[in-house]
Amino acid sequence: MSLFRSLKRKREAWNEGVAHATLDPDGPGVARMHLVPPKPLLFKDPPSLLIINGTWFLPLGPSWALVLRVFFEELQKHCENKREISPEEIDLIEKAVVSRVIELYPGTDSNLILEDLKKIVTLAVNIATKGNVPEEVLSGIALEEYGQYMTAPHRMDIILAPMSLNSKRACPLECVCCYADYGDIMDIKKPLETEEWKEIIDKCRAAGIPMLTFTGGEPLTRPDIVELVRYSSWFVTRLNTSGYMLTKELAVELRNASLDGVQITLYSHDPEIHDALVGRK
Numbered sequence: 324m325s326l327f328r329s330l331k332r333k334r335e336a337w338n339e340g341v342a343h344a345t346l347d348p349d350g351p352g353v354a355r356m357h358l359v360p361p362k363p364l365l366f367k368d369p370p371s372l373l374i375i376n377g378t379w380f381l382p383l384g385p386s387w388a389l390v391l392r393v394f395f396e397e398l399q400k401h402c403e404n405k406r407e408i409s410p411e412e413i414d415l416i417e418k419a420v421v422s423r424v425i426e427l428y429p430g431t432d433s434n435l436i437l438e439d440l441k442k443i444v445t446l447a448v449n450i451a452t453k454g455n456v457p458e459e460v461l462s463g464i465a466l467e468e469y470g471q472y473m474t475a476p477h478r479m480d481i482i483l484a485p486m487s488l489n490s491k492r493a494c495p496l497e498c499v500c501c502y503a504d505y506g507d508i509m510d511i512k513k514p515l516e517t518e519e520w521k522e523i524i525d526k527c528r529a530a531g532i533p534m535l536t537f538t539g540g541e542p543l544t545r546p547d548i549v550e551l552v553r554y555s556s557w558f559v560t561r562l563n564t565s566g567y568m569l570t571k572e573l574a575v576e577l578r579n580a581s582l583d584g585v586q587i588t589l590y591s592h593d594p595e596i597h598d599a600l601v602g603r604k
């Protein structure tokens with residue numbers, strides 16, 4: 324590949340931004356994949372970064388990254404309404420990927436493209452569903468090392484609900500370690516509306532941030548929490564909560580809305596100590 328063509332392709336991938344696809348969204352083994360292109364540099368050829376379920380960071384060379392990006396795009400065309408894709412459609416998608424890659428790089432062996440596609444998808448699914456991580460991934464690249472080639476962080480924490488609202492605590496708990504009493508700096512006069520949060524979520528996506536953590540205050544005090552999680556299905560999403568308001572029904576709703584993970588803070592295994600620390604004695 325000529326230097327000019329290589330740089331042109333890198334710039335195109337960069338302009339296309341972070342590519343995303345979710346395989347098996349309803350589980351049990353969801354695989355959310357975000358492909359981050361590196362900054363286009365003249366004399367450096369850093370890999371792209373495949374982030375799997377917001378947890379695993381897999382460096383991909385230009386060929387695999389291209390094949391995967393085209394695969395994500397073709398998959399998207401068949402994924403409307405989250406319906407399951409038939410084996411016939413998978414066949415069509417694979418053929419489309421091969422044909423588009425050959426169009427970009429005439430003369431490439433079609434069997435090789437198909438082989439590469441199957442290898443990378445199998446690898447990603449095995450990592451996502453079985454935690455089956457090959458050595459090259461473990462020792463491949465650290466996020467802090469790759470950061471120099473990214474223009475956005477891989478995760479954004481969104482404080483959906485305030486700790487203090489109009490000088491009153493806005494959370495059902497009163498943890499001894501809470502910042503709510505730190506004065507005006509922690510106090511919010513008017514929480515953002517649902518549509519305003521959606522605009523912020525859109526901006527995070529446009530910036531190429533693959534992962535959102537909803538935190539607070541207590542994010543479950545927001546009546547639109549399920550709607551906002553559903554709106555964020557392009558991202559890997561996590562929720563930080565005390566668990567105090569997390570009913571079984573709400574947990575199911577959040578799961579169905581595509582929430583990927585929940586972090587619940589427990590201060591002690593001893594109920595008395597725990598309740599004293601969260602002000603519920």
Ligand code: SF4
Nearest residue numbers: 494496498501540565
């Ligand atoms: S759960 Fe969080 S916001 Fe609520 S009181 Fe405890 S530390 Fe503060």
